[in-house]
Amino acid sequence: MLSASELDALAAWMDARGLPGGPVEDLAPIAGGTQNRMFSFRRGGRAYVLRSGPRHRRAGSNDALRREMRVLDALSGTAVPHPALIAACPEETVWPGAVFYLMEPVDGFNATVELPEPHASRPGLRHAMGLAMADALAALGAVDHEAVGLGDFGRPHGFLDRQVPRWLAELDSYRGSYPGPELPGVEAVAEWLGACVPRRWSPGILHGDFHLANVMFSRADATVAAIVDWEMSTIGDPLLDLGWLLATWPGTRGALGWQGLATAAGLAGEDEIIARYAARSERDLSAIDWYVVLACFKLGIILEGTHARAWAGKAPHETGRRLHTAAVGLFEQALDRIAAA
Structure with a gap:
């Protein structure tokens, strides 16, 4: 308190x-x-x-x-x-x-913690919640960051090119604090990402950690009442947020152990979420697989950091083990997506 x-x-x-x-x-x-x-x-x-x-x-x-x-x-x-x-x-x-x-307080609920009525008993409402997340992301991606005073909020030039070396360096910084990292295909994923960086994209506001646990839904319908936890936000490529949503969507490898909506039936599929975003955005989604793989890579390394801190006694061991399992799943997902690309 x-x-x-x-x-x-x-x-x-x-x-x-x-x-x-x-x-x-x-x-x-x-x-x-x-x-x-x-x-x-x-x-x-x-x-x-x-x-x-x-x-x-x-x-x-x-x-x-x-x-x-x-x-x-x-x-x-x-x-x-x-x-x-x-x-x-x-x-x-x-x-x-x-x-x-x-x-201001938000009148809404975290769908990874609870699934109240009418959402719990209405499959159509649950299905619409994933589409509403795509709507919220498209609205964010449409904001002119310079017009709202965020022209100096990040370094968009070279943003995508910096991602792989930046997060490989982060992973390397964990060494010595625990017997790891033991993540599958780190080098292969990094090499593929580096070779396939999209060359045409438009900068905008990036939430940086957009997933089911970081939105609150309306208690009356399927709309997103608020996107929360903006501490990783910057100016970058907003399509990474869409990739992050898809990489962490319930049913993918690397599931984060959520409850509520994450365990419910009838959710919108990945293709539906992509199509919904495309219908509300002018951004080019032809390289969306690349953004999902980058999200798996970056989030997997972030989660592995908690595993390293747990070994050093700076985080609960059970949390470290759980997030390491999720990190492994994210890298496995990345390898699967690369193989299918």
């Missing part, structure tokens, strides 16, 4: 910004898929969600949250479903060493 000193500092900071005053009420932690801290609370009759870094912050935790603040602010007024930013504290002085921000 938040300490008394953190609550006092938060209240004073909110007062200085003209937000409704009074005691912080109904403070409760919100469970999520990241290591950041999130809390819901009420003050002065208004509901808030607070997001800050983990109690024991890693290098870069604050910078990642600053990126989230900026992209959420930029998305205001666009067609992209996202949590509305209320106020941001990018300085580390209010809470010493930590940044945080306040956003």
Whole structure:
């Protein structure tokens, strides 16, 4: 929970910004898929969600949250479903060493945690949820990042060419902390990706970790209420987000152990998701297999990092084993897709 000193500092900071005053009420932690801290609370009759870094912050935790603040602010007024930013504290002085921000609560649910009614009993609604994710991605890919003030948010020039060496270096950095990596076909996948890099693409906002657990669905219908967890966002090739969705879609190798919708029947198929995106986007999808393989490669290496940290005693061993299994599945999926390409 938040300490008394953190609550006092938060209240004073909110007062200085003209937000409704009074005691912080109904403070409760919100469970999520990241290591950041999130809390819901009420003050002065208004509901808030607070997001800050983990109690024991890693290098870069604050910078990642600053990126989230900026992209959420930029998305205001666009067609992209996202949590509305209320106020941001990018300085580390209010809470010493930590940044945080306040956003509007989202009336929705995480479909990897629960599958409420009417979604649980209506196959057509479940089928439409995957298509709605494609709709949300197409809306994100259509945003002019320069027009919304994100012209300097990333380095789009050479973005695709940097991916393989960048993530091979990340994988190499794990060596020495555990007896690995033991991932199938790393060199073969890297070689294929390097040889087949798409040469024509248009930069845009990239969420960076777009999968079923990072969206909230409306409780009334199949629409996406909000895309959440923007800490890996940048300016790059938005088709990598579509590749990420397909690489992690329930039923593929490398499944992440989700429940809820991920175990339900009647989901939209990969071809349907691609066709839905294509119908709402002007982007060239002829190389979509390449983007899915890159997603498998990059996510597999990211997950393997938790396996390495578990060996070093910095993450739960069971989590490390589970994510290593998922990483192996992702590389197996990549090899299968290369063979079929």
